Amino acid sequence: MATLKDIARALDLSITQVSRALNDHSDVNEETRLRVKATARAMNYHPNASARKLVSGRSGMVGLVVPNYRNIGQDRLFMEVVAGLSTQFSGRGMQFVLHMMAEHEPALPTYQRLIGKAMLDGFVLIDPQDQDPRIDFLRKAGLSFVVHGRSGKTIDYPYFDIENEQLAYDLTAHLVARGHRRIAFLNGVAGRSYVTVRAQGYLRALQDGGAEVLPHLHLHGEMDEAHGLTDTVRLFSGEAPRPTAIICGNVRLAQGVYQALAALGLSVPGDVSVVAHDDELPALRASAFFPSLTVTKAPLRDSWEPLADCLAGAIEGKPLATLQRIGRYTFIERNSVAAL
Amino acid sequence: MATLKDIARALDLSITQVSRALNDHSDVNEETRLRVKATARAMNYHPNASARKLVSGRSGMVGLVVPNYRNIGQDRLFMEVVAGLSTQFSGRGMQFVLHMMAEHEPALPTYQRLIGKAMLDGFVLIDPQDQDPRIDFLRKAGLSFVVHGRSGKTIDYPYFDIENEQLAYDLTAHLVARGHRRIAFLNGVAGRSYVTVRAQGYLRALQDGGAEVLPHLHLHGEMDEAHGLTDTVRLFSGEAPRPTAIICGNVRLAQGVYQALAALGLSVPGDVSVVAHDDELPALRASAFFPSLTVTKAPLRDSWEPLADCLAGAIEGKPLATLQRIGRYTFIERNSVAAL
DNA sequence: TATGTTTTCCGAAACGTTTCGGTAAAACCG
DNA sequence: CGGTTTTACCGAAACGTTTCGGAAAACATA
Numbered sequence: 195m196a197t198l199k200d201i202a203r204a205l206d207l208s209i210t211q212v213s214r215a216l217n218d219h220s221d222v223n224e225e226t227r228l229r230v231k232a233t234a235r236a237m238n239y240h241p242n243a244s245a246r247k248l249v250s251g252r253s254g255m256v257g258l259v260v261p262n263y264r265n266i267g268q269d270r271l272f273m274e275v276v277a278g279l280s281t282q283f284s285g286r287g288m289q290f291v292l293h294m295m296a297e298h299e300p301a302l303p304t305y306q307r308l309i310g311k312a313m314l315d316g317f318v319l320i321d322p323q324d325q326d327p328r329i330d331f332l333r334k335a336g337l338s339f340v341v342h343g344r345s346g347k348t349i350d351y352p353y354f355d356i357e358n359e360q361l362a363y364d365l366t367a368h369l370v371a372r373g374h375r376r377i378a379f380l381n382g383v384a385g386r387s388y389v390t391v392r393a394q395g396y397l398r399a400l401q402d403g404g405a406e407v408l409p410h411l412h413l414h415g416e417m418d419e420a421h422g423l424t425d426t427v428r429l430f431s432g433e434a435p436r437p438t439a440i441i442c443g444n445v446r447l448a449q450g451v452y453q454a455l456a457a458l459g460l461s462v463p464g465d466v467s468v469v470a471h472d473d474e475l476p477a478l479r480a481s482a483f484f485p486s487l488t489v490t491k492a493p494l495r496d497s498w499e500p501l502a503d504c505l506a507g508a509i510e511g512k513p514l515a516t517l518q519r520i521g522r523y524t525f526i527e528r529n530s531v532a533a534l
Numbered sequence: 535m536a537t538l539k540d541i542a543r544a545l546d547l548s549i550t551q552v553s554r555a556l557n558d559h560s561d562v563n564e565e566t567r568l569r570v571k572a573t574a575r576a577m578n579y580h581p582n583a584s585a586r587k588l589v590s591g592r593s594g595m596v597g598l599v600v601p602n603y604r605n606i607g608q609d610r611l612f613m614e615v616v617a618g619l620s621t622q623f624s625g626r627g628m629q630f631v632l633h634m635m636a637e638h639e640p641a642l643p644t645y646q647r648l649i650g651k652a653m654l655d656g657f658v659l660i661d662p663q664d665q666d667p668r669i670d671f672l673r674k675a676g677l678s679f680v681v682h683g684r685s686g687k688t689i690d691y692p693y694f695d696i697e698n699e700q701l702a703y704d705l706t707a708h709l710v711a712r713g714h715r716r717i718a719f720l721n722g723v724a725g726r727s728y729v730t731v732r733a734q735g736y737l738r739a740l741q742d743g744g745a746e747v748l749p750h751l752h753l754h755g756e757m758d759e760a761h762g763l764t765d766t767v768r769l770f771s772g773e774a775p776r777p778t779a780i781i782c783g784n785v786r787l788a789q790g791v792y793q794a795l796a797a798l799g800l801s802v803p804g805d806v807s808v809v810a811h812d813d814e815l816p817a818l819r820a821s822a823f824f825p826s827l828t829v830t831k832a833p834l835r836d837s838w839e840p841l842a843d844c845l846a847g848a849i850e851g852k853p854l855a856t857l858q859r860i861g862r863y864t865f866i867e868r869n870s871v872a873a874l
Numbered sequence: 875t876a877t878g879t880t881t882t883c884c885g886a887a888a889c890g891t892t893t894c895g896g897t898a899a900a901a902c903c904g
Numbered sequence: 905c906g907g908t909t910t911t912a913c914c915g916a917a918a919c920g921t922t923t924c925g926g927a928a929a930a931c932a933t934a
Contacts, residue, residue: 197921209921241920245922250922250923
C-alpha cells in the first residue's frame with residue numbers, strides 16, 4: 195500500500211506538504227496540490243485509518259450497539275435499521291461497525307470497552323429509554339453520538355426524531371372530534387421514550403376534548419400482531435366499559451386489532467373506529483387494509499439519512515443547532531373512523 | 535483512557551515491560567505479570583486498537599461486504615447472516631464491520647478501498663460465484679479471508695461449506711430409487727457456486743440411476759415462493775414430458791411448489807413427489823408442511839461459528855488444514871415421496 | 875534600501891503500541 | 905573462581921499520519 199512517504203519521494207516533496215495538499219490546507223501551491231492529488235490517485239493511495247486516528251482522533255468509523263435476542267434475524271425493524279444505517283455510512287466513505295451484545299449483557303460496559311479501544315468516532319443510539327443511561331455515559335466520555343429519538347430533561351445532544359407527542363394528540367383529537375369518549379390506546383413497551391411521550395399526547399388530547407381518562411384503556415406491550423389481537427380481546431371482554439375507538443402505536447398492532455374485531459363480530463368503523471401511526475414498514479400497507487386505515491404517517495426509512503448526517507456533523511464539530519432534526523409526519527384520513 | 539505509559543508510571547516499570555507482561559511474553563517475572571495485569575484491570579485499560587494495528591498489523595476488526603438492493607431490509611437470509619456473524623465476532627472481542635455497496639457498485643474496488651485504509655484484518659466472503667474474482671483478489675492482496683462455500687479449481691483458502699454435490703445426489707438418488715425417471719430440479723440462480731455443484735450431484739445421480747437427463751426439467755432462479763410457484767406451473771403446462779418428482783433448492787421453493795400443485799389439482803405425493811434441501815430458516819418448517827416434507831437438513835445457523843472460527847484462525851496464522859471445514863447434513867425422510 | 879507580509883515549503887514531535895537489541899545482576903557449572 | 909547461561913528488565917526505533925513552529929523566497933510598503 196502506498197503511503198505518504200511514497201508520494202513524497204515520487205514528487206520530491208516533504209511528507210508534511212503532501213499531507214497538507216491532500217487535506218486541502220491553505221498554504222500549498224495550487225499546482226502542487228493538483229500534482230499531489232493526481233499521483234495519490236495514480237498510486238492508489240488511501241490514508242491509513244489507524245495512523246490517522248492515532249494522531250487526529252478521527253477514524254471514520256461509527257458504531258451501533260444492539261442487544262441480541264432469539265430470532266433477531268427475523269426482526270423486520272432491526273433489519274431496516276441495520277440496512278439503512280449501514281448504507282448511509284458506507285455511502286459517506288465511513289465504516290459502520292455493528293456490535294451485538296450477548297443476551298443480558300449490560301450495555302454500559304460494552305460501550306466502555308469499545309470506547310477504550312479508541313477506534314470509533316461515535317455511536318448511533320436507537321430505541322432510547324426514559325432517562326437512558328447511555329446518553330449520560332457517552333456525554334461524559336466525550337464521544338459523539340446521535341439519538342434516534344429524545345430522552346431525558348435536557349436535550350443537549352444531536353438527535354433525529356418525530357413529534358410523537360403531537361402525533362398521538364392528533365390521532366386522539368381526531369377521534370374526540372368525532373364524538374368518541376372512550377378511546378383505547380395500544381401503546382408500545384413502557385419505558386421507551388417515544389411511548390412515554392405518546393402517552394402524554396394522548397392524555398392531553400383527552401383532557402382538551404373533555405373526554406374521560408380511563409386507565410384500563412391504555413395498554414402497553416410489544417407492537418406486533420399478536421399483542422394487537424390479545425389486547426383487543428381483553429378490551430372487549432370483562433365488565434369494564436368498552437372503547438368505541440382504538441389507537442394503535444403502529445400498523446402491525448392495527449393488523450391484529452382488525453383480526454380480533456372481525457373475530458368478535460365487530461365491524462370497522464361501524465362498531466369500533468381504528469387509527470394508527472404508520473412507520474411504513476414494507477409489506478404492511480395501511481392503505482390496503484379493509485377498510486383502509488386512517489393514520490399519521492412518518493416513514494421510518496426517512497430516518498437513516500438525517501441520523502447519519504447528524505452523527506457525521508457531530509464528529510466534525512458542527513454546532514448543535516444544526517444537529518437536532520425533526521422529521522415530518524402527515525395525517526392521512528381514510529375509512530376506518532366513524533362519527534358517533 | 536489509560537495507556538501503557540500510565541500503567542508503567544504507576545508501577546515504576548518501563549512501557550516495554552508492561553506491554554510484555556500484558557501480552558504474556560516469556561521474560562517477565564511471574565509476580566510482576568500479575569501486578570501489571572491487576573493494575574491494568576483496575577485502571578480500566580484497553581489497548582488502543584489503532585496503535586496496535588499500526589505496529590503489529592492486527593486490529594481485531596473484520597469486514598463483510600454486501601451488495602445493496604431494494605428491500606434488502608426484508609431479506610431473511612441477509613439478516614440471518616448479519617445477525618449471526620456479528621454475534622460471533624462480538625463474542626470473540628472482535629469488531630464486525632458491515633459495508634453495504636451502492637447498488638451496481640463494482641465489488642473489487644470496494645474491497646481495494648477498504649484494504650487501503652488498512653484497518654481490517656480480514657473478510658468474510660458470502661455467496662461465492664463460480665470463479666469468484668474476489669477470492670483471487672484477496673489472495674493477491676495477502677489479506678485473510680474465509681469463504682462461505684467453495685469456488686474455483688484450487689481450494690487453497692479457509693472455508694466453511696456443506697457437501698452440496700452429495701446432498702443433491704442424495705435427494706435425486708432417493709427419488710430414482712423409488713422409480714422416478716423424470717425428476718425436475720428447481721435450482722438456485724445460475725453462477726452461484728453451490729448451484730453449480732448441486733447441478734453436478736443431480737446429474738451424477740440421474741446417470742448412476744440410469745434416468746434420463748431432460749434439460750427442460752432443470753430450472754434456475756431465485757429460491758423463493760414465487761419462483762416455486764411459477765416454475766411448477768411451467769413444468770406442468772406445455773407439451774414437454776412432465777416430471778413425476780420435484781427437487782427444491784430450499785424450503786421456500788417447496789412452499790411455492792406445494793401451492794402450485796394444489797392449484798393444479800395435483801396431490802403430493804400421489805401425483806408428484808417433492809423433496810427439498812432445508813436450511814432451517816426460522817418461520818418455515820419443513821416438518822409442518824402437509825404432507826410433511828422429505829429433506830436434507832443443514833441449518834444455516836450452524837455456519838456462523840465455524841466461519842468466525844476459521845477467519846480468526848486464518849488471521850492468527852493457523853495452518854490451512856484446520857481452517858477448511860465441512861458442515862454435516864442429515865437426510866430426513868417424511869411423507870412427500872411416493873414410489874412409482 | 876530597510877522593513878514587513880504573504881506564499882510555500884519543511885523538520886520534528888506526537889499519538890500508543892510492539893519489538894529488536896542490549897545489559898546488568900543473579901544463577902549455574904566445572 | 906572465571907566463564908557461561910538465565911532472568912528480568914529497559915531504551916529506542918518503528919508503524920503512518922497530523923500539526924506546530926519555523927524559515928526561505930518572493931513580494932509589497934515606506
